[in-house]
Structures are given as structure tokens and as C-alpha cells.
Amino acid sequence: MTEPTADRPWLGAYPAGVPADIHVAQYPSLVHLLEESFQKNAPRTAYSFMGKDVSFAQTDSLSQAFAAYLQGLGLVKGDRVAIMMPNVPQYPAAVAGILRAGFVVVNVNPLYTPRELEHQLKDSGAKVIVIIENFASTLEQCIANTPVKHVVLAAMGDLLGLLKGAIVNYVVRNVKKMVPTFSLPQAVRFNDAIAKGTRGTLKRPEIGPEDVAVLQYTGGTTGVSKGAVLLHRNVIANVLQSEAWNDPVMKQVPASEQPTSVCALPLYHIFAFTVNMMLGMRTGGKVILIPNPRDLPAVLKELSKHTFHNFPAVNTLFNGLANHPDFNTVNWKNLKVSVGGGMAVQGAVAKLWLEKTGCPICEGYGLSETSPSASCNPVTNTEFTATIGVPLPNTFMKCLDDEGNEVPQGQAGEIAIKGPQVMAGYWQRPDETAKVMTPDGYFKSGDVGVMDERGYFRIVDRKKDMVLVSGFNVYPNEVEDVVAQLPGVMECAVVGVPDDKSGEAVKLVIVKKDAALTEAQVRDFCKSNLTGYKQPKVVEFRTELPKTPVGKILRRELRDKK
DSSP states (O other): OOOOBTTBGGGGGSOTTOOSOOOTTSSSSHHHHHHHHHHHTTTSEEEEETTEEEEHHHHHHHHHHHHHHHHTTTOOTTOEEEEEOOSOTHHHHHHHHHHHTTOEEEEOOTTOOHHHHHHHHHHHTOSEEEEEGGGHHHHHTTGGGSSOOEEEEEOTTTTSOHHHHHHHHHIIIIISOOSOOOOOTTOEEHHHHHHHHHHSOOOOOOOOTTSEEEEEEOOOTTSSOOEEEEEHHHHHHHHHHHHHHHHHHHTTSOTTSOOEEEEOSOTTSHHHIIIIIIHHHHHTOEEEEOSOTTOHHHHHHHHTTOOOOEEEEOHHHHHHHHTSTTGGGSOOTTOOEEEEOSSOOOHHHHHHHHHHHSOOEEEEEEOGGGSSEEEEOOTTOOSOOSSOBEEOTTOEEEEEOTTSOBOOTTSOEEEEEESTTSOSEETTOHHHHHHHBOTTSOEEEEEEEEEOTTSOEEEEEEGGGOEEETTEEEOHHHHHHHHTTSTTEEEEEEEEEEETTTEEEEEEEEEESSTTOOHHHHHHHHHHHSOGGGSOSEEEEESOOOBOTTSOBOHHHHHHOO
16 A cells, blocks of 8 residues: 555555556657557457457558548648547547647537537637538538538448448438438548548657647536647546556456457547547557447447446446346456446445446546546445545645635535646636636636545535525435435436525435335435435426436536426
């Protein structure tokens, strides 16, 4: 164990072999990391998608051709290129191509509305967009109002070979009708762009650690969506921190097995971008690409074909899979790391997952602004801690009061994070950057947390999600965690609603697992487990909860719908 120090009490919780600090500057840029991996792992499978394996060598040649194609469009170093696709193998090839050409990746949520897409393309100043045809009609509706001059149009079957690709594209377009009619006359097909780039030459730009690698737009839950500026060194640091953190259990993977991760989170989300795609590149691992994690039978059918070791996911996905009748068609016995992030992991879900897989969920924590991982539970833990764990190597965290002073241990305050993974700021918004960065270089997360004597942090909630009942603070996560333990509850969410007497009251929304569950049973259970002011005044049953594509529950939508 690493010896704790006064400013890092959490080091005592580190598993043997995980250092307090690692050398995070071992690559000048992500391009150096990618190219090292392409050479070292050329024959190995980099991505597995719909039964087709794409090797590191193929990803290398695809990305090199794509980089040459982009340079041929007359872009200059630092220009932004947007990607709007689900988890298909064109995604990582495009990312590597954009970076190798000296440009900046702008990750775009493929489920955006035209209004949201227009904002992001205008804000980022993207001149090119790589988009899958399924969402091309969205782009058509707003492209005239954006700086986009070039469109590269991908299709699901592009990289599946001639026959299989043609069949998949036919089914997607004509049977499942997943491609609404669109007109983008200037668009170039992905495979044509690759063919053109293959005939061109890649000019290798000078790329260093301070160059911008990614604009990662925040979900906009705090207002307008802002681009977190992630430098090459930010993402590299987080890849190496994540590797060091997982190492105590990943080194148990037999040498005869290629380390394999499940990528069910969307690659446009920074969690999957860093801990699936980039970490897979660093470790020479195989990444199983899941294009639609909401289709649980398809996810389980795909996983039943693979041996895999690493599964980052959100609470809702762990919960949905663990409760699915096909769960046991998958061999879970090789799973070494299940990392929960993006939202709070509930104790009931963690308990069920451990029972069913033998692999505990290690809850982690991070944000777009921290590339994303800032803290995580030790991967050697077997007990669910109901915390976000301890800060990763090279990372400092503390809790601040409203004046920016550090609060005593055990007292709630806004979590602030300092480390090599923290963004350079918000894209072209110095005013917004100034609001979240402290003079001593800490990023203020907007999350309220508490640190215990061992250095473990627990989130009590987002500042604005807190419900104030007659002057008492009610943290939705706490109420949700309690209600999730009630048999018959599949999912639940808590929000504050206006109340004449108490200012705000607690509203509880439940999706039933058992149709026989009644409001009276819920109220009795809450009465037994929660003090008076934390008990819900309003109990509502629904068939589903509104969620982001990543599976985060949209509390504001529940709040807006009375």
C-alpha cells in the first residue's frame, strides 16, 4: 500500500502496485500513442462489430487514408471535425484520422435534435462532419446555418465486407426503416473518402501535448451546452491513470487471452471514448462495439459470443442486464472489472450484479471536464462502498464551501478536482471557465460530496438537484437508493416540486418490476426507512423514466412535468 500523506489521506486505500503518481507525459500526443499501438498490435483485433473483426493494422490504414482525405479538403491544423455516429468501427478510424491529420475531434450525440446539433456545430466551428446516414435528415435541417462545408456519410455496413455490408445496409434502410429520407447533395460516402485518401499523402503535422485533441460538449444540464477543451496530454493522462488503476486485476488475464472490453456506452461520451477506445489502444485490447445498448436481447446475444474482461457501464444498463431473462446465456466468469460511472450506482443493483457475475461494480466518478475519470473504488474491493472511491494517481480532490474554502473532513461541500486530466477550459468561454476554476487550479464540479477519514468520497448530490424541505436538505440519491431496495421496484427517481407549506416537497417516480406494487406499500417502506422530511409527498408510477442516450435519468424532465 502507498503511504497516505496529509494532503492525500486516500493513498492508504490504494491496492498494492498502484503508485501515488505515474509518469503521465510518456507520449507527446495521442497520435504517438495510437501509432505505437498500430505497429505493436498490427495483427490483433482492435474492434469487433456485428460478427466482423477489424484489426489494428486495418484501423491504421483506414485512419491514415482518412487523415490524408481530410488534409486534401484544405483544412488547417487545429480545425474542428465533428463525428455523429453510434458505436461502429468507422468511429475509431475517423477519430484516429482526425488526430493524425492535426485536427480536433468534436464528439456529437447522434440523437440530437436539429436545434441541438446546430448549436454544437456553430459553437465548435466545425468545418467537416462525419455522420451516419441514419441521422442525416437531422443535419439536412440545420446545415445551412452552420460552418460545415464538407459531409462524410457513413452507413452501418461500410466495413463489414461487400456482401454482408450490402445486406446490413439493405435491412437498416428498407426493412427496419432506420434511415429517414434526406438530401445532402454535397456528401461524400465514407468508403469513397477512404479510397480518395488512399491515393493521397498524409503530411505529418507537429502535434504536442498542449494541442487541443477533443471538444467534449457537456450535457447542458446546467444551461447551454459548452465544449470542454481536452488537450492531448489530458486524455493521455487519463488513459494511463485508468490503466494503472485497473492493473491489479487486469494482470490476472492469462497471456493467451487478449484483454477485451465491452463498449456499450456510446463513443461520443467521454467515458467510452477514454476507457474503451483509447485505453484499448494503449493496452492492445479488443473492444466489442455495441451500437444500441438499449436493445438488451441484442447486447446479450453479442456478448454470448465473446470472452471479455472489462465492462464500463451506467447503473441503468447493469440493472437492465442483470434483470433480463437471457442474462445467463453469457459467460461472465472472465469479467475482472465492472466500472460504474455517469450516475450513482445503487446498492441493490451492485448486490445483484455481484451475485450474478462474481465481479463487483467499482463505482467511479468523473466529468467531461476531467477526461473523465477523477476517482474510483479500488478494483480489488469486493464490498460495495456506496462511494465514488478515492482520487486516481496524480489527482487531488477536496470539498469547498460557497466561499471557496476547504471544509473539514466529514462535512459536505462542492467537490473540486485537480490533476493532469482536468480540461484547459471551456471552448471560447473564458467567463464560464473562470466560474469553475479556482486560483490554485482546481475544477469545481457542481457536485456536493463528503470525504471520510480514509479519503473515500461520497456524492450527496448535484448542487441544483438538492431538494430543500422546510430548510432541510434532501438529497435525491439517498431516497432513490432506499426505494430501489423495495422488491417490486425496477427503477426510480426523485425530484423536488414546489410546495405551499414547505417550499419544496419530494416527488418520487417509480417504474415497477412487479405490477402488484401499490402506493401504500411504497409509503410504508419509505416511512420505515426515511425520516419525515425525506419521505415523498407525491408518488407517481410510470412505464419508463426519461433518460439521456447514455442512460442518465433526466431529473429536470420529471421536475418540469407536474
